[in-house]
Amino acid sequence: FLIKGEEKNKLSFQIYASIFLVLSILIRPNLFPFGIAFIVFLFLYFVKYKKMKILKAVSFSLIFILGISLIAIRNYLVCRSFTFMPTLGVSDAFHQMNEISLTHLLKKTLFCFGYLPALNKEYHLRPHWIIMWLGYFIYMFFRIKSKNKIQFWELIIQLFIIFYYGLSFIFVQIDSYGFRAFLPANFIILAFSIIGIEKLMMNKP
Numbered sequence: 001f002l003i004k005g006e007e008k009n010k011l012s013f014q015i016y017a018s019i020f021l022v023l024s025i026l027i028r029p030n031l032f033p034f035g036i037a038f039i040v041f042l043f044l045y046f047v048k049y050k051k052m053k054i055l056k057a058v059s060f061s062l063i064f065i066l067g068i069s070l071i072a073i074r075n076y077l078v079c080r081s082f083t084f085m086p087t088l089g090v091s092d093a094f095h096q097m098n099e100i101s102l103t104h105l106l107k108k109t110l111f112c113f114g115y116l117p118a119l120n121k122e123y124h125l126r127p128h129w130i131i132m133w134l135g136y137f138i139y140m141f142f143r144i145k146s147k148n149k150i151q152f153w154e155l156i157i158q159l160f161i162i163f164y165y166g167l168s169f170i171f172v173q174i175d176s177y178g179f180r181a182f183l184p185a186n187f188i189i190l191a192f193s194i195i196g197i198e199k200l201m202m203n204k205p
Helices: 002-008 011-027 029-049 054-079 102-113 127-146 152-170 174-181 183-202
Strands: none
Touching: 011 029, 011 054, 029 054, 029 152, 102 127, 102 152, 127 183, 152 183
């Protein structure tokens, strides 16, 4: 919606994009940091390229701020505390600061790439995850090698990937939630992976 709004010069599309982002955060509050980073990125992009009118950027931001405030209101009604956390004291997300170590982060990384036994011996190796990530890195290799200017939509998606996985590595107790923690982002990685493998096959002599 955001990209189409710029292409067609329609403010309503920016409003739809903001509402969609708010709904995504309401459903999965761990996307909240990405939402904040996206707003900052949006204004930095506007300042540098001025391809988006300031009215649209401000409208997008205001709707986003009003929308995510519903999280704090909901949590106040439930636990009498204004907080953007989905629950107070019962969620394992963002409550493992004592577990942050190089070894634990490495195990999480292996888990993310498909070696699930790194965190939970009851899970099995997922070779298709490993292939998927290889395809993604192949895509990134060709993307960097091409030296073409990266488009706005791809910048947003790469920002999402960095924040989603980065925050999961550092804060979220993945082993209690299992592989489901990565499924929303895995579909995006898969799309880039398919493109990367296709590019690799096309570049074969």
